[in-house]
Amino acid sequence: xxxxxxxxxxxxxxxxxxxxxxxxxxxxxxxxxxxxxxxxxxxxxxxxxxxxxxxxxxxxxxxxxxxxxxxxxxxxxxxxxxxxxxxxxxxxxxxxxxxxxxxxxxxxxxxxxxxxxxxxxxxxxxxxxxxxxxxxxxxxxxxxxxxxxxxxxxxxxxxxxxxxxxxxxxxxxxxxxxxxxxxxxxxxxxxxxxxxxxxxxxxxxxxxxxxxxxxxxxxxxxxxxxxx
Amino acid sequence: xxxxxxxxxxxxxxxxxxxxxxxxxxxxxxxxxxxxxxxxxxxxxxxxxxxxxxxxxxxxxxxxxxxxxxxxxxxxxxxxxxxxxxxxxxxxxxxxxxxxxxxxxxxxxxxxxxxxxxxxxxxxxxxxxxxxxxxxxxxxxxxxxxxxxxxxxxxxxxxxxxxxxxxxxxxxxxxxxxxxxxxxxxxxxxxxxxxxxxxxxxxxxxxxxxxxxxxxxxxxxxxxxxxx
Numbered sequence: 296x297x298x299x300x301x302x303x304x305x306x307x308x309x310x311x312x313x314x315x316x317x318x319x320x321x322x323x324x325x326x327x328x329x330x331x332x333x334x335x336x337x338x339x340x341x342x343x344x345x346x347x348x349x350x351x352x353x354x355x356x357x358x359x360x361x362x363x364x365x366x367x368x369x370x371x372x373x374x375x376x377x378x379x380x381x382x383x384x385x386x387x388x389x390x391x392x393x394x395x396x397x398x399x400x401x402x403x404x405x406x407x408x409x410x411x412x413x414x415x416x417x418x419x420x421x422x423x424x425x426x427x428x429x430x431x432x433x434x435x436x437x438x439x440x441x442x443x444x445x446x447x448x449x450x451x452x453x454x455x456x457x458x459x460x461x462x463x464x465x466x467x468x469x470x471x472x473x474x475x476x477x478x479x480x481x482x483x484x485x486x487x488x489x490x491x492x493x494x495x496x497x498x499x500x501x502x503x504x505x506x507x508x509x510x511x512x513x514x515x516x517x518x519x520x521x522x523x
Numbered sequence: 524x525x526x527x528x529x530x531x532x533x534x535x536x537x538x539x540x541x542x543x544x545x546x547x548x549x550x551x552x553x554x555x556x557x558x559x560x561x562x563x564x565x566x567x568x569x570x571x572x573x574x575x576x577x578x579x580x581x582x583x584x585x586x587x588x589x590x591x592x593x594x595x596x597x598x599x600x601x602x603x604x605x606x607x608x609x610x611x612x613x614x615x616x617x618x619x620x621x622x623x624x625x626x627x628x629x630x631x632x633x634x635x636x637x638x639x640x641x642x643x644x645x646x647x648x649x650x651x652x653x654x655x656x657x658x659x660x661x662x663x664x665x666x667x668x669x670x671x672x673x674x675x676x677x678x679x680x681x682x683x684x685x686x687x688x689x690x691x692x693x694x695x696x697x698x699x700x701x702x703x704x705x706x707x708x709x710x711x712x713x714x715x716x717x718x719x720x721x722x723x724x725x726x727x728x729x730x731x732x733x734x735x736x737x738x739x740x741x742x743x744x745x746x747x748x749x750x751x
Contacts, residue, residue: 305598357594357597357598358594358597358598358601358647358650358651359646359647359648359650359651360588360594360647361594362594362595362598363591363592363593363594363595363596363597363598363599364591364595365591366585366586366588366589366590366591366594366595367590367591367592367594367595368591369585369586369591370533370585370586370590370591371591373586409650409653409654410650410653411646411649411650411653415643415646416646416647416650418587418639418643418644418646419586419587419588419644419647420587421639422586422587422637422638422639422644423586423587425637425638425639426637
């Protein structure tokens with residue numbers, strides 16, 4: 296799976312959050328990390344869209360939407376003619392969002408300070424996915440990054456890496472698979488006899504077997520229930 | 524009431540719809556018709572916002588949102604510091620939207636071609652009004668302008684003029700008042716003895732009296748009902 300991350304941040308160099316994301320991608324393969332500037336070539340941007348399977352828009356939320364930088368890019372690059380000519384290509388793609396906000400998670404609900412939920416606010420992007428027949432992924436929303444504790448940052452790092460590179464990040468089994476792959480890759484790359492890593496990998500594989508057993512038994516139990 | 528119309532259209536000169544709107548404002552007073560370009564001065568734009576009572580964003584819907592031109596303007600001009608410093612000023616303002624779309628009205632619903640309602644799609648603007656304490660006006664959405672028949676265009680012209688200049692455009696009585704004012708203005712300006720106009724004005728005033736009577740009786744009937 297190839298992933299395009301379209302990053303739109305007007306002051307990217309002074310953004311701690313964006314630096315965090317950038318460094319999180321360094322050990323990942325098949326990632327096209329694409330930071331937007333004011334000037335771009337429509338043709339080459341369209342080629343980038345075509346050749347990647349997962350398209351991710353990464354931006355800070357400004358007035359409940361993407362910065363003008365990304366909106367202008369969308370208007371100019373994702374023309375309706377381009378989308379229509381490539382209908383079949385787009386229908387095999389996924390659309391994800393990595394959104395950072397200065398407000399807390401609890402603010403985004405009826406009666407809260409922001410009054411509307413994230414799902415409501417990001418509806419235009421869901422509508423875009425709907426129109427282009429891309430699969431809309433649950434957005435990865437990072438609330439108040441600067442308040443995150445070290446272990447929360449560590450969790451975010453893994454979540455972010457999976458959001459970019461794990462084809463099945465929404466399923467537990469897919470998550471374990473992804474970890475095993477990452478470990479295998481690390482062991483191969485480093486060409487070491489790191490027994491600690493090998494042990495961890497075997498532990499994960501066992502966990503996965505247990506998980507598959509549980510899933511099988513659960514399916515069986517559910518089938519029984521359905522027959523009543 | 525002073526109204527600022529912030530117009531954002533990347534190809535405004537070739538837009539029939541925008542020409543229609545522009546000419547509709549020619550006989551109206553207290554309208555600041557402000558066509559956005561790529562360059563603007565933040566200070567003078569902020570002054571424009573402060574001195575007008577009704578702020579209207581007028582734009583074609585691109586990817587379920589405003590064009591990048593307007594979004595960049597919003598990001599740069601409506602800074603959170605500026606809004607906070609002028610909290611009391613903003614809480615007396617209204618925010619309206621004049622949005623044109625290439626899709627039909629029936630497309631904007633669950634199961635329709637666009638799948639989401641206009642209220643859902645424009646939620647980020649409602650959230651903006653909510654955050655700045657401006658009163659959010661029901662958006663004036665123009666679906667497929669080029670398909671409008673002459674009488675529908677005529678109706679749109681009046682609706683649009685009222686949306687810009689009528690403080691109470693959402694109430695029938697407010698609409699009649701607005702018509703009377705427009706007529707009175709026309710009679711005074713032209714300095715004519717146009718009996719036809721005078722007759723029309725008197726007719727409207729009578730209608731208004733009838734309407735007030737009806738409203739009074741309705742309120743009375745409702746009060747009776749409530750006492751059961």
